Amino acid sequence: MTRKTKSAEPAAASFSRTSGLAAIGFATMIVLGNVILVPAGLPHGGARPEDVVAFFSTQSGVLGLASALTPAAWALATVFGAGAVAAARRSEPGRGDAWSLVGFAGLVLQNATFTGLIAVRFALAAAAPHDAATTAVFWTLHQALLSLNGTFLALALVGLTVSGRRAGLLRRWHAAIGMVAAALQFTxxxxxxxxxxxxxxLGLIGLTGWLIWVVWLVAYGVRLIRARPEHAVD
Incomplete structure (x- = not known):
């Protein structure tokens, strides 16, 4: 083993731990956002127009608080994805690379989609007190973005699950729940x-997939924190 390789190992292990913590932090941020919004009355799919208007007319402070968490969530998701790609490349050069990049692309695309979704929420807060018709249009856009985002979550789940499993990073149960969550999100x-x-x-299908996705994220973070590329798992 060369001196260069020896010196690179601590840096790789340090970034793996950082990306693992980022995965757990990302999961924490997205759960906290929902803990703030759902009890405040965030409308669900199929909500009555008057409920949508009432929420976005009166809960701008709650909306702002939850939205303030999202830049950190996007940054943490990106760090997590980079760490998962690095772990796959380090452990299984030439085997896990392409799938890990598919997963990373999914994370980046879900960041971009949620940027638009948060912007639509602010537009809803501005329109709701004055224009019910415009609010209805923005709400439809909001729901479409939220549901279509399942495509990118599915890509992230499949790509990082396949690469993580091939690299010996994920256990069988972890890979299995990742694929189940991906199927639910894509559906x-x-x-x-x-x-x-x-x-x-029907949004309950995506919600179930999202809950499994959070468990998958935390478990992935733990694996990255504890990762030893030379050790495979069953």
Missing amino acids: SATLTPLIVTGYGL
């Missing part, structure tokens, strides 16, 4: 036309 995205036109209960 929800496919059903977007129904979800935004009154079949709001």
Whole structure:
């Protein structure tokens, strides 16, 4: 082993731990955002127009507080993705690279989609007190973005699950729940036309996938913190 390789190992291990903490931090941020918004009455899919107007007319402070968490969440998601890609490349050169990049692309695209979604929420807060018709249009856009984002979450889940498993980073159960969450998220995205036109209960498919995604994220973070590239797992 060369001196260069020896000196690179501590840096790689340090970034792996950092990216693992970023995964847990990202999961924490997105859960906190929902803990703030849901009890305040954030409308669900299929909500009545008057409920949407009432929430966005009166809860701008809550909306602002939850939105303040999102820049940190996006930064943490990016660091996590970079760490997962690095772990796959370090552990299995030439095997996990392409799938890990698919996963990283999914994370970047979900960041971009949620940037638009947060912007739409601010537009809703501005329009709701004055124009119910405009509010209805923005709400449909909001729901469409939220549901279609399942496509990118599915890409992140599949890409990082396959690369993580091939690299010996993920256990079988971890890979299994990642694929289940990906299937649920992609199904929800496919059903977007129904979800935004009154079949709001179908959004529970995406919600279930999202909850599994949070568990998958935290478990992935723990694996990155504890990762030893030379050791495979069952």
